[in-house]
Amino acid sequence: xxxxxxxxxxxxxxxxxxxxxxxxxxxxxxxxxxxxxxLVVSREYVLFIPTYGGGSIKLAIPRQVKEFLNIPxxxxxxxxxxxxxxxxxxxxxxxxxxxxxxxxxxxxxxxVEIFGTDDDVIxxxxxxxxxxx
Numbered sequence: 001x002x003x004x005x006x007x008x009x010x011x012x013x014x015x016x017x018x019x020x021x022x023x024x025x026x027x028x029x030x031x032x033x034x035x036x037x038x039l040v041v042s043r044e045y046v047l048f049i050p051t052y053g054g055g056s057i058k059l060a061i062p063r064q065v066k067e068f069l070n071i072p073x074x075x076x077x078x079x080x081x082x083x084x085x086x087x088x089x090x091x092x093x094x095x096x097x098x099x100x101x102x103x104x105x106x107x108x109x110x111x112v113e114i115f116g117t118d119d120d121v122i123x124x125x126x127x128x129x130x131x132x133x
Contacts, residue, residue: 002133008039008065009065014115015050015084021121024128034065046076046109046128051085051096060096069100080109080131082124087113107131128131 009015019026023131029039053059069075083097094111101108109127112120 003128004043004045005048008043008050008061008062015048016117018084018112018121019048020050022125029064029068032062033067036101038071040069040071040073044079046082047078047100048082049084049096049100051083051089051092051094055101060092061099075104075110078104078106080106083111084109085113
C-alpha cells in the first residue's frame, strides 16, 4: 500500500498494537507533544485514532491529535480516518474519528473495537488497498 499511517496511541498501546499488524509506514504522534518541534508530515496519510473521554465529545479527540491537526500541512495531507474505541461507549463508539471526518471532509475508513481482531486487520488492509493501493 502506498499511503502512510499516522496514529496516536497512549501508554496502553492498543492502537499501536493494531498498527503494527499492517504493512505500511507508520508514524506515531508523540504522547509528549513538543510545541517547539512539532511533527509535520510531508506525505499523504490516514489517521488512526482512539476515542478518549468515556463518551464526552469534548474530550474524545486526544489533545496531541488536535495539536497535530492544527498544523495546516498536516490537515491538508489527511486522506482518511480509522477510529478505535469501546462499544461500551454506545453512540460515542469511535466518535473521535467521526468528529475529525466531519470537520475535515475525509472518510472514516473503518471503526475498530479496542485493539481489533484478525478480521479487523484484514478489513482495514483491504479498504486501504482499495482506496490508496
